[in-house]
Amino acid sequence: MNDAREVVVLRYGHRPGRDDRMTTHVGLTARALGADRVIFPDNAGQSAETVRGVTDRFGGPFAVELRDDQKAIVKSFEGVVVHLTMYGERVQDVEAEVREAVGLDEPEVVGEASPPRDLLVVVGGEKVPWALYERADFNVGVTNQPHSEVAGLAVFLDRLFDGAELDREWEHADRRVVPEATGKTVVDADDVPASGDDDATGTDERGADAGTGERGAEHDDAGERD
Amino acid sequence: MNDAREVVVLRYGHRPGRDDRMTTHVGLTARALGADRVIFPDNAGQSAETVRGVTDRFGGPFAVELRDDQKAIVKSFEGVVVHLTMYGERVQDVEAEVREAVGLDEPEVVGEASPPRDLLVVVGGEKVPWALYERADFNVGVTNQPHSEVAGLAVFLDRLFDGAELDREWEHADRRVVPEATGKTVVDADDVPASGDDDATGTDERGADAGTGERGAEHDDAGERD
Structure with missing residues (x-):
């Protein structure tokens, strides 16, 4: 959505068949609410096809990738890693810090804004390894209640971009x-x-x-x- | 979440098997993000059981109902009806009006707040009848892009309550x-x-x-x- 930084959503884990719809919704939500790219596990080809089809018809830019090295992606990501989990810190408590970390905050003094950094938002599917909790710069809970990874992603992105994602314009639609x-x-x-x-x-x-x-x-x- | 008004989420349409997970997520998202009650079609018993189980363990109050008269519920609802649809008005354009309609706005003059009114939020599943578009006081699009009814509901509720739902306390957990x-x-x-x-x-x-x-x-x- 912004040339200065890339916001990437990583769907961690996918069970073909059972998770197809949830994984598709993670991808479509990432696209609709301002992310630049989604990465699915490589066994989620059907979901990738659906999200690419929507991008073809309704516009982009938005990239869909299939990768089999989820752990390595998280480990080597050059930027800020947010892991959405019901065990994490409350989103309302840490959202300002996340925005500042990626340079999305509004500086109090002109010229004092943090530099833009890329952001990886990890959305769990199957059980995620403990290493992810440790690697994440922020473990964030959109409530500490069990609900939906799609809902958590949606609220997180809307707060990350402070609503600006809703005014996004689409190219090649x-x-x-x-x-x-x-x-x-x-x-x-x-x-x-x-x-x-x-x-x-x-x-x-x-x-x-x-x-x-x-x-x-x-x-x-x-x-x-x- | 608030004694003054009831916020009810109505899941319109459900295909057993295929929609189980999405319907469950609609219910859990409604609960986690401040609604007081969810109404499922009566063929969604499995989803109702799951949401009730989460409420038993993690607290409430939150009610789950199974009803077979979706059309009548919408038609006769005494309060404000919001229908979430990608064809609707942009949420950022109408959210203030919705908040005012149900008495959630902050009055500019003390004592000038609108009285609280109940709110029905309709979330489509299967194709919804045209009559719903006409009955709704607000057809609202959380973006005008195809994505996820769960994501749309989540962003709508977070904006409706202006984040206050995240601080909700739970009883009988x-x-x-x-x-x-x-x-x-x-x-x-x-x-x-x-x-x-x-x-x-x-x-x-x-x-x-x-x-x-x-x-x-x-x-x-x-x-x-x-």
């Missing part, structure tokens, strides 16, 4: 959804400026499948193979 | 995770005050399964049946 109070409007991305012009006119396909080729689930993985 | 920079500590809920005392000592089960009886996935559904 085929189509674009027009935000509406009541409607389901999808237009060719070339037809209108991509800068949140809510008054843009387009093909209104109310009640239809919005012509996206998706299976119509709202906020859903939108194209995953069954 | 058996156990409590102690937030730590590096650790996996779970204590009996009775052992320590539930008010975020980070210095509390407890059983440190580093590298073990933290004694929670969960299957060790971080931020995961923590107990769902395979």
